Structure formats: structure tokens, C-alpha cells
Amino acid sequence: MILTQLPAAFEAARPVLETIEAAGYEAYFVGGCVRDTILGKPLHDVDIATSAFPAEVKGLFKRTVDTGIEHGTVMILDHGNGYETTTFRTESGYQDFRRPDQVTFVRSLKEDLKRRDFTINALAMKTTGEVIDLFDGLSDLKAGVLRAVGVAEDRFHEDALRMMRAVRFASQLDFKIEPATLQAVTDNAALLTKIAVERTRVEWEKLLLGQTPVRGLNALLSTGLYQYMPLMADQRAALERLVALPAWQLTTVESAWTLLCWLTQRRSVASVRQFLKVWKTSNDLITHVTAAVVALAALQANGQLTSQENFDTGLDALTTANQVATVLGFGQSQAKLAAVYAALPIHDKHELAINGGDLLKHQLVTPGPAMGQVLAACLRAVITGQVSNEPAKLLDFARMVADSKNN
Template identity: 35%
Template sequence: MNIPEPVKRILKALEEHGHEAHCVGGCVRDSLLGREPGDWDVATSALPEETMALFSGRAAPTGLRHGTVTVREGGLSVEVTTFRTDGKYTDRRRPDTVAFTRSLRDDLSRRDFTVNAMGMDLRGTLTDPFGGREDLRNKLLRCVGLPEERFQEDALRILRGLRLAAVLDFSVEEETARALRACRKLLCDVAAERIQIELTKLLCGPAAAEVLREFPEVAGTVVPELLPMVGFDQHSRYHCYDVWEHTLHALSEVPAEPILRWAVLLHDVAKPRCYTRDERGGHFYGHPTVSAEMTDAILRRLKFDNATREAVVTLVLWHDREIPRTEKSIRRALRKLGAERLRQLTEVKRADNLGQAPAYRARLKDVEQIQRMMEDLLARDECVSLRQLAVNGQDMLALGLRGSEIGAALEELLSAVVDGDLPNQRSALLHAAEGRADRQKETKHQNF
């Protein structure tokens, strides 16, 4: 394991003062998998006050109640926590009390999964009392001890388990999987913000579709709107999968970015509500609009920031909207959505089509053509926004327009440019604006 030098110095300082010290948790797991750890955690026999004294000036008491001191070393912030055992978890999130111990094994035994219950010292010696390394080799996620006890202690571990399985592409051990399902209702007591974070990481994992396919009832506990999609036959020649399977296939085809993954997960969430059937098969009239409304409610409930929520809702609303492959239509789409959102929309459309019946995937060529035409328009710096317009508010002010008239005039000019009715040239735009200003003056005079 390649321990960063700042972390090595912390381990060495603790050992030199007579304390045990080990890297623990996710950093050990990721290092053994050849992944770059996101952060580094150290467990030690030193009491919090001893750690504070040893790293005086570089240590902050960020969690003394639970034995945690954050040490700044070489540009890194490293959480150094005293070996401990946990008391009861009455809030199913954090232990009510902790007891410090001198045993690393005792400390590791309170952790969630075997792959997170390993320690490694300065010399690379691995402490692995629960078979975490073997589970890593077998790509298996298993709880430490009794799974139901682990989940009853901290209900968020249920989603964390699914997230790890999705991110690491691991299978879930049989007893752990059974307990995940049996304890899923405990998630109702977990804060929405924490659920949002874990679900987003899960969705962006390479095995997200496989995990959601295996545990839809768990995901449906926190997003119940997903459950009607499971097994819902579309009775459509365009679809060889039910709504849930179509969604999961599409999810695997879109880049692992939070906005895109959430948009694909929810793009057809309203189909069960909008379903009708006649002699031609199943139909879902109006489902993009209803899906967008449901998506907005779901993301608000999960406490998403406004920018992310609005982006996802827009993509869901537009996912089934036809964009003719003409420069005028693409300029209009760029005007309404902007370059970033239209690029995202083409990714969603592409993934949506890849989740349909193979005979109806010809639309992929249409999406690719839209992408090419859009990039060509952008490379030519075609005017699709007020920022690119050759005139501005000051020009309108000089023509005698005031207040809301200015914005209305600029929007009218931009529409004319986007539609190809006017060139984006200052003289042509000013001439058109003068005519508008004259009409405004004449109207005011008549009303007077």
C-alpha cells in the first residue's frame, strides 16, 4: 500500500511516542484494490488528548466525543481516532456513547463491512480479523458480524452497502443481502440529505443498474415513485423491456454524471400513471410533463440544490421532444437550453434510444446528427443568446426604449436572428430596433 508521506509522518510520530497507529477503513480497501483513496483515516491507541498534545498547533478537536482529532500534515487533513467500541445507537445514526480501548480488533469489529474493517501500519502489515482481503479478492460485500445488527445501529449503512456494491462492482453476500431487504424500512428515519448523497454515488457507480435491478425494493423505500415501474409491461413495439428494465438499460448507457444519471433514472417515472392501451398497443401520452413534475417533487424531497434540480427536471421534460435536424431548430434549442444542457439532452436521448427494442435504434443516427450540427454551430459562434447579440441594452436605451421595452426588444431581435430572419449585424439590428421604437412611440402618442 502506497501511504502518502504526510500520513506516514503521522503514523511514525504516534509510534515513536509508544502508541499503536494504523491506516483504517476505505483508504486501506481502495489501496488494496489499486484505487486512489479519497481520504486517509488513522486509528490509534492514543487518547484524543494525547493526539492533541503530540500534534499541537496542527490538530483540531473535530469529534472529541467520539475520539476524533483532525491533524493537518503536509497539505492533508487526516482524521486520527482513538480505538473505540460503540454503545447503543438509539437514533440509528451515531452511537450514544463510545468507550476507548487499546485493541485494534475491538475497533474494527464495530465497522460496517469486512472490506472496511482492515488496518495497515507504517510497515505495511495488514490486520484483517474478518476476512476483508479475501472478500476483496472475491468481489463480495459482507457485513462484519450480524448484518441486521449493523443496519439497526446505523440505517444509512443499508444505502452505503448498495453504493459500495455499485461503485466497486461487487456482489452482496447472501445474509447481508437478506438483511438489506429486511431492514430497508429503517431508511425512513435517515435524513434526506444523507440519502441524496448515497443515492447519487450509487447512481454514478459502474454497476448501478445491476444493483438497482437486484434491490428495487430498497431503492423504492426512499424513492417510492420507482416501484410502479418495476415489471410494468409497456405493450409497445418500440420497447422490448418493461419500464424499469428500459430505465436500467438506459442508465448503463449514459455517462456517470449525477445530472445525467438522475435524469435517466426518472425520465419515465410517470409512465405507469400515464398508461393507456388500445388496439395499437400501449401509450403514455403526456408522460414527459408528468415525469418532470414528479421529478421536481422527488428532488425537492431529497433536498437537492436548485441548479441540479432544475437541470434534471429540464432534461426529463425534454427527453422525448422532437428536435428537427435543421440549423434553425437546433439554434432554437440552443437558445432555450444553452449549449451545456443541449449536450446533456443528446446524451439522455441517446441512452433512452439504446434502452429500446433493437429494431428502433435508428434514431441514434438522428441524435448524432444533432450533436454534429450543434457543435458546428457553436464552432461558428452562431448567435443563440443575448450575450452574443450585436446590440445590447444601452443601444435600446439610446433609441428611446425604457424599462421592460428594452428586454422585449432584445428578445425579439434574438428570435429574428435565431430564426434566420435577421443577420447578427449591428446596423441591421439597430434598423429593426428603430422600427420597433417608432411603433412604441406612435402607440404611446395614440393612447395619450
């Protein structure tokens, strides 16, 4: 196969490959960028593989960064772009099922491609657009089949994360995992416990956000792989409910975790936080999802949120909650929800027209817990429309609150 219309990213990288080739070495575009170009999907990265050893690559370019020199990877900086360029290599001795004990640089493209995970990712392409296919990856691409390169069990023993990548690609690409590869996932699923949570999480999130997540979820269930994911061993029923939902597709990581928390019966703030901490998500995501789950419960119970609930949730988390509610069958008009939120008197506590300094200046409170309690009461009063957000009126209200606390 020869691709005649190459994306601009390849054209920009062409001089890098031509420089390597002019020095007498081989150089190819490899992996996912070739696969996605054939499938007509947008490119995220352009990866290059070469027969030149790392020191030889560095000698050909003025600016390079050793991003993974021990594994043969050098970042070439060219015209404001960075290109990860990796020497052909073989690997051996995967005692931890994650990393090779030994990496050997070689000059053979075939030896390099045979260690890759799936045939559709074991494709190389010349600058001319000619695709090098040594493991029948093009046929699998055409058929929509995900197949391990060589013996599937060997590939999974080299890096157990490849099992998660298998179910993730099934979702992302809407591909079927061929029987021998699927059986190897089933037989080796327990090895997933050897993988860092962060690496598993990335694949899990991509699966949930795929174009056909149900395909990936079915593979996850049939192989039992889910049992070795953090806090998911007893969640088969929840995953089956996810599969059974009417056609759905999520667009954000936040909505994916919100839906998962909901279906696994994690509805309290404490349980959501504990779940997401075990998965080692960011604090920002934990805050967002916690707010979204609380709002989701209100939407289910009442079909709408109170002014205070709208304020506490925030528009971003409210949007997430409504997206998940729509998947679950009780979503509301997003435009209406956004309009209600926009109509709130204020959207942030810092917009309150008075602060602690004002309370002290007017001798309404002394420093301490009482100040916070009075400000909180003022904030609630403004949000609910009880008091307008004007300094004079708020100070009168604050005086009334303070007096009630003193009596």
C-alpha cells in the same frame, strides 16, 4: 498480506503514523483506503485510526482541527495535507438508527473494527504495508462479496444508511451481496426513512455512476429498499426499465438525474423541479437537468434541436441530454451537436449587441415590460439568424418591433 508498493498518499502520511507510534500508541491506515489499494483503485482519502485518545493526538502535533472531537476525530495538518485521525471507539444506543447515543474511546483495534459496516471496510494496515484482517475481509475482497461485519441487522440498526451503502458498493465494485446481508436489508428496508435525504442521495448517485449499476439496482429492487427512497415507492417499473437497458454507464450526476427523470415520466419543467427539490439537489443541478430533459424530448421527437432550443439548452446540458439519449437508443453524434451549437451567432443573452440603455437612448421604448419584450424579440431574431448581431441592424429591428406594439 503485506503490500510492498504503497501509493504516494500513504508515504506522505507515514510521518503522522510514525509520530503517534513513537509516543507509544498504535496507529493504522483503515477502511476504504486500504480496500481500494488492494483492489488497485485510486485513493480519495487516507483515514487513520489510533489507540491514542483525542487529547493525546492533539498533544503530539502542532496543528490540529477538531473536526469531530465528540466522536474522536481530529484533523492533523501536516505539510499542507490534512489527515482525519480517529480514536479506536465503541458505540451504543442507536435510537434514531443514524447516530450512536454513546461513544466510548478504547485502546483495542479489534473493538474498533468490529463496529464497521462491511468486512471489506474493516481492514487496517501498518506503515510497513502489513494488512490486519480480523473479519476475513481479504477473502471477501478476493471473492467479490459484500458481507456485513458480524450480525448484519445489528450493523443496519446502528446506521440504516449502510443498507444504501450495500447496494452502492454492489454497483461501484461489481460485488455480490451475500445472502444473510441481503436478507437483512430486506427485513430492515423501512429504516431508510430515518435517514436524511442528503445522505441517501449521495449513495444513490454513487450507485447510478458505478461500474455495474445494474447489480446495485437489482439489489435495490429485490430488497424493496427503493420503496423508502424519496418519491420512488411507486417507481418499480421505471427502475426495471433502467435495469433492462442495454449495457450502460453514466459519467456525471447530471446525466444520472436526467435519465431518472425521463424514465419516471417526469418530462415537464415543473415535475422535474419538484422531483429534484424533494431530493434536495442544488439549484445549479436543477437548472441543468431541467434543460437537459427538455432537450432530450426534442432529440427524441426530431433528432435535432432548433437554434432556439440549442441556445436555451446550453452546451453542458446538451451534452448531458445526448449522453442520456445514447443510453436510451436515440443519441446523435456529439461532435455534430457541438458543432451546431458552436455555430450559433451568440451563446449568451449578454452577447446581444444592444441593451435596454440603447433602446432608451434612441427613444424606442420607455422603461417597463415593453423594453423586455423588445429585447427578447431581438435576441430570438439573432439566434434564429433573422437579424445579424450588429447594433445598427438590431436597432432597426427593435424599432419595427416597438412600432408594431404601439399600433
